[in-house]
Amino acid sequence: MKQTFCIGRTGAAALVISALMVGLSLSVVGGGASGAASKSPITIGVSISETGDFSPDGAADMNAYSLWAQLVNDSGGILGHKVQMKFVNDASSTSQVVTNYTTLLSKDHVNFVFGPFSSLLTIPASEIAARYGYAFVEPSGGSQAVFNRGLKNVFEAEPQAGYQDMLSFGDWVLGLPKSERPKTAAYATEDDPFIGPEVAALQAKFEAAGIKTVYNKTYPIELPSYAPIALGVAQSKAQVVVLGTNLPDATAFTQTFIQQKYNPLAIDYASGPDQGTPWVKAVGAKNVAGTTVPLGWLPTLSTYQNKAFVAAYVKKYGGNAAAMSTDAGEAYSVGQVMAQAITAAGSLSNTKVIAELHKLTFKTVQGSFAFNKQGIPNGHVVLGQWVNGSLQIIYPPAVATVKALFPKPAWGTK
């Protein structure tokens, strides 16, 4: 009996579609330069604080993210795909940041997202990303509240979790010869979920080492004046001052100390002196010497691709390396981490990328680090101090670029 094979119209159509799909797959697998050109771009969505309280940090983040995308594209993209950034403004608002990430994920269907500035915005934003199964690598959300919610998709792209940042100052002070070590300390901090725990951790360390607390105040971020609190610190005559500040209140405290003619032996800020030129302009070049701040990144670090990053940043945005905000280095690291994770995963699947984020050690402009199960990085920040008109590393000794100024020079000493 003669057997005939009849596939019918439906079967023929299926064969044609299958053939097309195989052809398409082969062209993708073929890769190479011509493959890259034909591949769709990887879209990456970010909510940026272009306006509102975090706008200076937001601007630095956006610059660094844009530059990272440009440099990645110049070198052929990731897995042969070009990178395309999509920025949306959250006005530093926790409700707007939720709206933004929901839109990016549910309507724009971006391939990946990067984090916004601050723990305040990272906490709600990362929950949206977790709901959609997206990796959430972020530049500066370092409070404990970011990591203790059981999320598996959040990773802070800094050498050390932010809430531990100020401990490097404690290590430096307690490493001083006993005869020189300060005996009293004053603490003043913003009522902020990120900064408050940093200061509290340092205070506990100092008190355990016998440094007596003579002043301790927490204040709301938006006050008509920070001067009364600064006045209280000055009148306490504490030998060491620890301030949980950002640039505006760091400036106000410093100015009040100068006006009150109060000069402690050492003074550490959560943030302020790390802002480069804005810090110098705000308090005056003659008043920056001896101010200290924890640093995850510096333009002078000899870390992975840092030199090229700094040069490209200055070329693209003008100014000079010393004027660069640490936010820029932190945001650039987000891109580096994600690029390495996507490349290792060999896929644009967020599930596979998250798995790689938990496994790999990443090389960034801030140094190398890996993440634990909670997404907390395992590296160490350094302690920076303004010495001879530039921000230098003074601790730990192995990476120090200059001898620390102790006691702090008088205000008005360049």
Next chain:
Amino acid sequence: MNGGLLLGASVLGLLLGGIYGLMASGLALTFGVMRVINVGHSALVIAGAYMSYELFAHLHIDPFVSLVITMPVMFLIGMGLEMAFLQHLREDREQFSVLVTWAIALGVEGVLGYFCGTDLVQISTNYANSSFSIGGVQIVYIYLYGFLLGALLMGLLALLLRRTTFGWSLRATVLNRQAAQLIGIDVAKVSAIAFGIAAAMAAAGGALYGMLNTFNPGSWYDLIGDLLIIIVLGGFSSVRGAFIASLVVIMFQEILSVIISPTWADWSFFMLLAIVLIVRPSGFFGVKTREA
């Protein structure tokens, strides 16, 4: 409690209160004359701060001196904004004005951000950190100069309101807009000039704000809440009330900050607001208006 600290905070609160009074005066004026709740007033303060900053940074003109430039410029800008956006509001002025002035503030923020960037800046004069001591209390020159400038401008504004024909027209408009119109006062013109004056006062307040604080185009969000509370306590439309309320409010806040805590100071401040509104809903110096 350290007596020196209390005295220092009191002096600081008094001087700072004068500066906030200057900033709030324009807000009280626009509400009184135009029934406009100008939530964008603090954006005009920040615009004034930027004008002073740019003149200081690029032409090295002292912020107190540059007021002769910034105040007239802001006066004209204020008049222009009023004629373009507010004069057309005929009904429910209080409600709609909130939306319109909010939009104006966002526009001002956008323009400032575009031309000046979003970095925090401060007007850092060479006398910014200078102070002198009286009875163990350090008096900072900028605070003192700011207070004196505030008192001077408030005095001039009071003279304008009480001793000139324009002032009478303006006060008549405050009491009853429609009746003022009926007796031949050009309410539209008075409103435009009043908004211009408010903007000029904002320019002066902005110069002082910029010398005492770091700021960027978004700083108006932080400021508007304080200014609104001051004019509510002062009696909405009373310029004198705004000045005195700001002295009381800021001193109260500064003293509580040092004797209890800054967080409690904030809380107590709103309690004070609630108590005043219950006991005297028209504020310290509320003007009784007559509706036609």
